[in-house]
Every structure is written in C-alpha cells, then in structure tokens.
Amino acid sequence: MDASFLGIDDVTRTPQVAVVVDVMRAFTVAAWAFARGAEKIVLSGSLDESLALKARHPEWVTLKDGPPAPGFDAVNSPGLLRSVDLGGRTVVQKTTAGTVGALAVKDAPLVLCASFVVAQATADVLRAGGSGSVTFVVTGEDGKADEDLACAQYIAQRAAGSGTDAAEFLRRGDESLAATELREGVREGVHPDDVALCLELDRFPFAMVAAPEGSLMVLRPRTVPPTDLPRRR
Incomplete structure (x- = not known):
C-alpha cells in the first residue's frame, strides 16, 4: 500500500481512498455515537448549517x-x-478539524473517518478493498497533530499486514498537545475521561465510511465480515 500523510490544506487532488483521522475528538465521538445507537452522522460544514438542519x-x-x-x-x-x-x-456533527477534513475529500470514491478506537476495523476495510494508494488526512494542528499522525501511521502499517505494536503510537497520542490541552482544561466541553477514551485501541468492531447522500455527507458504520478479509500470516 502506498500511503501519504497530508494536512487538510495539503490535499490538492481528489484521492482514490482517503482516511480522515481525528483522534481528539471528532471521530472518537462519532464511534461512540454509533455505539450508543445512532443510525447515521451528518458531517456539517458550519454551525449555521447544523442549526438549519436542526430546524x-x-x-x-x-x-x-x-x-x-x-x-x-x-x-x-x-x-x-x-x-x-x-x-x-x-x-x-460539526467540529473544528475532523468534519472539515472529511468534507475536504468528499469527492473521493472511498472516505473513511478514523481514530484509535476503530483503527483495526479501518485497516481491515483498506485490506479488504485492496487499496493501492491511500491518502491519510491528518486533521489537527494544520496536519501536525501527533496523535492524528500516530494513528494514521498505525492504521497504514496494520493495513499493510504488519504486526505492529501499538504501544509507541498510543504513547505519542498520550503525550500530544491535544491530550495536554484536554487534561489541563484549555479546551471547553471536556470530560475528565476524554483522553483515556480517545486512546482505547480497537474498542469498536466497525469502521466508519462517509459518502454523499443527496446534498449531505453522511457517515455510517461498516463491519467487514471475516470471510472478506485476506488471510494474515
């Protein structure tokens, strides 16, 4: 698999496959929403659009x-x-980075939204699809968020069939600027467990696929049946 890692503004061409990564916290929250029973998530482009949809x-x-x-x-x-x-x-859902990144690649034939909690399932979708070229969109800090880059690199290695140890990637997430800001209360709308929840590897057995539905970009969970997956050595 040919993987590239780009910030949102660095994506200048429509990729064939895009994996949009936001660990803290958009796509951890999205996964929890599905786990709590949500049918679908509409990725909103602005607060005004969100309020209009609510109306x-x-x-x-x-x-x-x-x-x-x-x-x-x-x-x-x-x-x-x-x-x-x-x-x-x-x-x-409207967030500062994650939903912005997903909408930036909305024309890609396959868009996956990812974080550590769905890392293996995301890698499984990439493997099942035989993805040759994959663009990982690192959404935080203008493409420099280490928790997002670490998660993207981990998924890329798992998708390539590597038996990668997650410990170092999770450590980078735990020591990232985003984790520090969440712990220190720099960001608002925070629960004390947020960082730990964002670093729970493979908590959920599904990946999350975003695709246009009418005028909206909609995220839905997808589970890859074991029979559809290549055998691992």
Whole structure:
C-alpha cells in the first residue's frame, strides 16, 4: 500500500481512498455515537448549517466543539456522549478539524473517518478493498497533530499486514498537545475521561465510511465480515 500523510490544506487532488483521522475528538465521538445507537452522522460544514438542519429536523441531535450552546444538544466529548441514548437517531456533527477534513475529500470514491478506537476495523476495510494508494488526512494542528499522525501511521502499517505494536503510537497520542490541552482544561466541553477514551485501541468492531447522500455527507458504520478479509500470516 502506498500511503501519504497530508494536512487538510495539503490535499490538492481528489484521492482514490482517503482516511480522515481525528483522534481528539471528532471521530472518537462519532464511534461512540454509533455505539450508543445512532443510525447515521451528518458531517456539517458550519454551525449555521447544523442549526438549519436542526430546524428542519427537530428530532436530529446536533453536536459541536466547545461549551454547550443554544440549538445544540451535545458537545464533542466521548466522556459526555457515552451515557446518551441515541437509538435510531441522526446526529449532526460539526467540529473544528475532523468534519472539515472529511468534507475536504468528499469527492473521493472511498472516505473513511478514523481514530484509535476503530483503527483495526479501518485497516481491515483498506485490506479488504485492496487499496493501492491511500491518502491519510491528518486533521489537527494544520496536519501536525501527533496523535492524528500516530494513528494514521498505525492504521497504514496494520493495513499493510504488519504486526505492529501499538504501544509507541498510543504513547505519542498520550503525550500530544491535544491530550495536554484536554487534561489541563484549555479546551471547553471536556470530560475528565476524554483522553483515556480517545486512546482505547480497537474498542469498536466497525469502521466508519462517509459518502454523499443527496446534498449531505453522511457517515455510517461498516463491519467487514471475516470471510472478506485476506488471510494474515
């Protein structure tokens, strides 16, 4: 597999396969939303778009970065979301980096949204599809977020069939600027367990695939049946 690792602004051509990585916290939160029963997640381009969707669909659950705000039902925190019942609901998610990165590659034939909690499942989708060239979009800190780069590199190695030890990649995530800011309360809308939850390797057995549905970019979970996977040596 030919893997490249780019920041959002560095993606100048539509990739064949894009893996958009946001560990802290967009795509950890998205995975938790599916685990709590969400049917789909609409990736929103702006807060105004989120509010407009909520106005048209009052039953949808709106989620954003930062502190609680009028019109939004939840914040972008896995620790806060893990106790919310989302059975059968549609979630509208707008974040600073993750959703921006996914929308930047919305025309790619395959878009996966990833974090450590779905790392192996994401690698399995790449292996099952025989992906030759994969662009990993490192969303945080203008492409410099080490927790996102570490996760991307780990998934790339797993997808290539390497029996990679996750410990060093998780250590980088734990020592990243994002983890420090979450622990020290620099960011708002945070639960004390957020960093630990973001570093739970392979907590969930599904990958997350984003694709256009009408005018919206929609994220849904995907599980690769074991029979569809290449045998590992």
